[in-house]
Amino acid sequence: MRFILLVLLLFVGQQTSLYSQVVDKKNRFEEFQTSNEHLFQQKDIVHKYAESIGIPIKIELENGRVADLQFFDKSGHPTYYTVFNTGSAITTGTNDLNPGGELGLNLTGKGMTVGVYDQTRPKPDHVEFEDRLTQIDGSTEDISNHATHVTGTILAAGINPGVRGMAYESTGWAFNWDADLSKMNANAYDPISKPNGHLVSNHSYGFVIGWFRNSSGSWVWSGNSSVDPDEDYRFGFYSSKSKGLDDLAFTKPFYTIVWAAGNDRNDTGDGSRNPDGPDDSIGPEGVAKNIITVGAVSGIQNYTGPEDVQISSFSSWGPTDDGRIKPDIVGVGVGVFSSAIADGGASDSYASLNGTSMAAPNITGSLLLLQQLYGERNNGRFMRSSSLKALMVNTSKEAGNHPGPDYIYGWGLLDAKAAAEVILNENGSSDFIREEVLSQGNTFEYEFLSDGVTPIRSTIAWIDPSGNPVGPSLDPTDLMLINDLDMRIIDEEGNTYFPWTLNPENGPSARGMQDKDNFRDNIEQIWVPNPKAQRYRLIVSHKGELAGGEQNFSLVFTAGTIDGAEETLYWIGGAEGSWNDGNNWSLTAQGSPAGKIPSNGTRVVFEGTEGGNTAVNLSASVNAFSVNLFGDQVVTFDLGGNNINVTNGFRVSNQITEIRNGTLTFENELSNSQIIEFGQTAFENVRLNFNTGNWRLIAAEKLGDVRIDEANLEVALESLEVNLLEMVGAGSIDGSFTSITFEEDFIAEPQANIKSDIKVIFTGENGLFNQLASENITELEVQSGELTLLSAGVDKITASNSTVLLDREVLTISELDLGEASTFDLGPSGQLTILDNISVDATSDLGSKIQAGNEGKIIHNVYRKYCFENLSLENVDLEGDAIINLGLDAEITNSEGWIAQNCEDVLFADFSFQYPCAGAAVTFENLSEGAISNYRWDFGGLGESELENPIFVFDSPGSYVVQLTISNSSGDVNYELPIEISSNDLTKPTVVVNGSNLTSQQPGSSYQWYLNGELIPGATNRSLSAESDGSYQVAIFNDICNRVSDPVVISSIPDQEQDLARFGIFVGPIPSEDKVTVYVSNTYRGPLTLSLVDMAGREYRRTEVGKNTDELEIEMNLPGRQGLYLLKINTNNLTLHKKVIKQ
Structure with a gap:
């Protein structure tokens, strides 16, 4: 019987969120596509193949449902999708986010986009959708009642009040489920590549697994009996589809995927095999780590405790095969009333349906509203998907028999109201959402003082790299977690609090434990229900090696903390007013005047709506615990030359804020980092003083004058732009930024600590650079104006359209890069030492110049040839080993050491070598430049050669000086x-001669043959057939050395062979102390080559002459070393050998 994979519609929803991760900068999803092509084949190709082997394209199921063929898995089995069918907003608290809700918010999803992936397509013109739904993939298939119902749960307008969706003014993008991974990848939100994409998407379908009923009501088993005859192995199994979802989430870190858990828990079957469930009944999609998997419960009008939450009869339970917690959350999936169709889609209708398919869109729409709220209060930024998941888990309502998670309800029932309250109350100390990066070997710590009353709840979540699926097998326990992060909380008495862990062997409803690290899940939570009034430390660390060297994670924290804030004052001063007037402040939002102004312990809040613009002025300096701006109003601060002293944080989340004419001072004695979020704030004539404490800048455009004394500033941005930067104390500036742009001065005193691997960019008219900190920064780039250098402190200087003025006698840098219209001025007599490299990229119209007022100097002691054009010199000498040619037309005024020739005419000798081992054929490669006529090599006085690329054998280890002379x-x-x-x-190899066949007696990992001391191209086998007379050698190799044999001479003419012609050849005297005379007397006319080699095959002399007379006499100098040599005399078609002895 052919094994059939089916996919069921679960009515599950998917969501997206923002995630600012420095991704490893491989696209994991593209890699997944390459290795799993079966998931991405075009539908017509799949159908044609199915028809050719007799596999149905559609399967009719019970209750009129249909399963559609999607792909064939790697084992060749067909896989089908189908739907999961069996007052949502009140149960999950979502109605409190809507207009008229308890929180006083106006969240409707307007301006937000949600993706709906489903069976075919929803009814696009349903009255509840109000032209807000678009079928993005162009599907024209039959309209689906299921898809229409799911879509309505998310975004129905509420024309019928009973069906109003969670985000009832949001925009819906609809897709059928064909090639869902590809469509998700193409349409998901990404801040750069797809800023208008769907931020959240819903998936209420999945594989048909285990038992299902066909259209006649009979039970059919869809498992693979070759893997297990009684149970479908795919329950809880991490498959290639699971991996694909995780890769997609990793590649699109701003995108949240919501998937229905499935309805398989009570599929009993016909008794011939084990029934499905109750535990371990979630399919591969819901098993993915980086998505949100949703179970279904009955609706609740008034939650009073965990016992109010009742799981549906059908909702699938965990665990996954590796013991992870699934589902993640539960929502309403029983009796869900929503939009529907009648008359095959011709008419609008409404219906109540059951299923995790219904629960998922309840979650999807709710999470979309949380993202909308976060974006409104964070200057348009959204949460990472991991942050949204951590927020959801941290605030969920308890469900199940015991505190904490289980494999039935996951982390509990969604509580959108509580989640929204964290966003609204976020203050950086007792309630906050943090997005951090944990690097290899590092830890994250947060210290806080508990009030001893409010429970502590802390949740971390991270988008983990995809796991490594194993082959089909039943319940494999191989862990799919790649980066294992650990969270602990330690009190001042040394007590350690661990996250929740579940043991899959204890059953789906067993009590969770808090006595050890969680090594399975990429989400962890610590709950301290009865804290003491003492200090605690929250620590996030990791085990083993982090894939990619780092892991982004999100932290959501709620507790009662004593942070120094004594009260909150709200601005009620209207369109214009004075900070110093107590009547402009209230103890409640839009309340009555408090008659007092903020002080050191006051949390200051400005919150208004669009059009309610505010101008705030100061008549004296003031203090605040923190300053917080929310809403859509424009706020302008005129400090009037005064100072606002802030001890906790400064958060700007509205669209436009202006601060001018004064000082912002940040100082405290806390160990934790306080958050500064300036958003799009514009500064004019403002100094920012960071005096003491730890500060984390997470959002800013251009700052004013920044002064850092004893404080530590972490910049969590790609770049920092300031007017000027002064580091006058022992403070520090560090973080993820890679560049600092300034317009006036950059000053760092010796005791300052500044991130070194950055580029500092000057874009002003006149500026000063004085970097005295102990570590050099990587690069100073001068893009305009004139910048005066008072110090070193930088490795590389780049200049274009600007002047760099050296105001010190000596400066040492690693690199100098001069671009168009750039001038490097050494002052009266400055000296610039360049350790590594010089580059010039100028044009004839926009040239570069190095100049000095009297007598400057460039020292570049690197042996290298440079050829530059459009660089002029004035009063600057060049010293060192570098050869710098400026061309025939160069302007060189009162400057020595420079060359002005055609580049190709400048001789420059250089070479490299390989295999520097005793007894090896050390290979020398000529790298010289210029019009070279002759080469002369000296190998430490042991031998010489006139070849361009010689080979030499050093008999003993030691230090040798090799000299190359070109001329x-x-x-x-x-x-x-x-x-x-x-x-x-x-071992030194030996050449075995068998006629003209030569073989290395010793084996090696590789071989190379040589003829007369020169490499024979392509001769890399153990044996060689000698095709010409001469001296042959072989070298054997390992990773770092070779070893060359003694030469063997192959010749058809013996030594003292007959003369070339009747007159003869004479070589003598033999032996000789210094030279020999070669006398050739015959009738031969033409080229004659004489080469002298030793018995190791090293060539010492080569002379090429033309013989135009009967007699020719040539003197040849002998090498310094005594011994036996071979003189080879080559004509056009004949090679002769003569033995020569040096005494």
């Missing part, structure tokens, strides 16, 4: 390089 008619240039010859563990 032409204009002169010669030499280059010396000390090389260290190491010992050699390889």
Whole structure:
């Protein structure tokens, strides 16, 4: 019987959220697509293949449901999708976010986009959708009642008041479920590539797994009996689809995916095999780590406790095969009344349906509203999907038999109201949402003082890299968690509080424990129900190696803390008023005057609506615990030359804020980082003093004058833009930023600590750079104006359209890069030492210049040839090993050491070498430049060569100086390089000669053959067929060395062979102390090459002459080393050998 995979419609919803992760900068989803092509095949191709092998494209199920063929898995089994069918807003508290709710909010989803992926397509013109629904994929299939119902739960307008959706003014993008991963990837929100994409998406469908009823009501089993004959292994199994969802979530970190858990818990079957469930009954999609998996409960009008939450009869339970907590959350999925169709889609209708398919959109729409609220209070920024998940879990209502999570209800019942209150009450101390990065080997710590009354609840979540699916098997326990983060809370008495953990062996409803680290889940929560009034430390760490070297994580924290804030004052001063007037402040929002102004312990709040613009002025300096601006109003502060002293934080979440004419001072004695979020605030004539404490800047455009004394400033931005920066104390500036742009001065005193791996960019007219901190910054880039250098403190200086003025006698840098219209002025007689590299990128119209007033100097002691154009010199000498040519047309005034020639004419000797081992064929590669006529090598006095790329054998380890001299008619240039010859563990090979066949007697990992001391291209086998006369050698190799054999001479002419012609050849005297005379007497005319090699194959001399007469006499100098040599005499078609002895 052919195994069939089915996919069920779960009526599940999916959501997206914002996530600012420095992603490893591989696209994990693209990698997944490449390795799982079966999931992305076009539908017509899949259908044609199915028809060819007799597999149905559709399967009719009970109650009129249909399963559609989607793909064939890697085992060749067909896979089908189908739907999961079996007062939502009140149960989950979502109605309190809507207009008229308890929170006084006006959240409707307006301006937000949600994705709805479902069976075919919802009815686009249903009256409840008000032209807010678009079928993005262009599907023209039959309209689906299921898809219409799911869509209505999310965004129905409430024309019929009983069906108003969670986000009833949101925009819906509809897709059928075909190729869902590809569509999700193309349409999900991304702040750069898809800023208009759907932030959250809903998926109320999934695989048909285990038992299902067909259209006649009979039970059919869809499992794979070859894996297990009694149970469908896919329950709880982390599959390639699970991995694909996790890769997608990792690649799109701003996108939240909501998926229905499924309705398989009580599928009993016909008795021939085990029934499905109750536990371990969630399919592969719901098993994914980085999504939100939703179970279904009955509706609740008034929650009083966990016993009010009743799981539905059908909702699938966890755990996953590796013991992770699923579902994540539960929502209303029983008797859900929503939009529907009649007459096959011709008419609008309404219906009540059951299923996790109904619960998912309840969650999806609610989470979309939480993102809307967060965006409104955070200058348009959204939460990471991990932050949204952590917020959801941290604030959920308790469900189940015991406190904490279980495998039935997950983390409990969604409480949208409580989640919204965290966003509204976020203050950086007792209630906050933090998005952090944990780097390899580091920890995150937060210290707080509990009030001893309010329970402590802390949740972390992270988008984990996708797991590694195992082969099909029943209940594999292989852990799918990749980056294992750990959270603990430790009180001042040393007591440690651990996160919740579940043991899958104890059953789905067993009590969770808090006695050890959680090593399975990528979400953890610590709950301290009865804290003491003492100090606590929250610590986030990790085990093992972090994939990618770091892991972004989100932290949601709620507790009662003593942070120094004694009261909150709200601005009620209207369109214009004085901060110093107590009648402009109230103890409640829009309340009556408090008759007092903020002080050190006051949390200051400005909150207004669009059009309610406010101008605030100061007549004297003031204090505040924190300053918070929310809403859509424009707020302008005129400080009047005064100071606002802030001890906790400064948060600007409205659209436009202006601060001018004064000082903001930040100082405290706390160990925790206080949050500064300036958003789009514009500063004019404002100094920001960071005197003491720890501060974290998470949002800002251009700041004013920034002065850091003893404070530590973490900049969690890509770049920091300031008017000027002064670091005058032992404070620090660090963080994720990679550049600082300034317009006036950049000053860092010696005791300051500044992030070194950054680029500092000057964009002003006149500025000063004085960087005295102990560590150099990476690069100073001068883009305009004139910048005066008072100090070093930088590795690289880049200049274009600007002047760099050296106001010190000596400066040392690593690199200098001069662009168009740039001038480097050394002052009267400055000296610039460049350690590594110089580059010039200028044009004839916009040239570069290095100048000095009297006598400047450039020192570049790197042996390298440069050829620059459009660089002029005035009163600047060049010293060092560098060869710098400026071209024939260069303007060189009163400057020495520079060359003005054609670049190709400048001789520059250089070489590299390989295999510096004793007894090895050390290979020398000529890297010289210029019009070279001759090469002369000296190998530490042991031998010489005139080849361009010689090979030499050093007999013993040691230090040797190798010299290369190149020459032409204009002169010669030499280059010396000390090389260290190491010992050699390889055995010296022996060449076995069998006629013309040569073989290395010793084996090696690789081989190379040489003829007359020169490498034979392509001769890399153990054996070689000698095709010409000469001296042959073989080298064997390992990773770092080779070892070369003694030469063997292959010749058809013996030594003392017959003369070339009747007159003969004479070489003598033999032996000789210094030179020999070669006398050739014959009738041969043409080229003649004489080469002298030793018995190791090293060539020492090569002479090429033309023989135009009968007699030719040539003198050849012998090498310094005594021994036996071979003189080879080559004509066009003949090679002769003569033995020569040096004594």
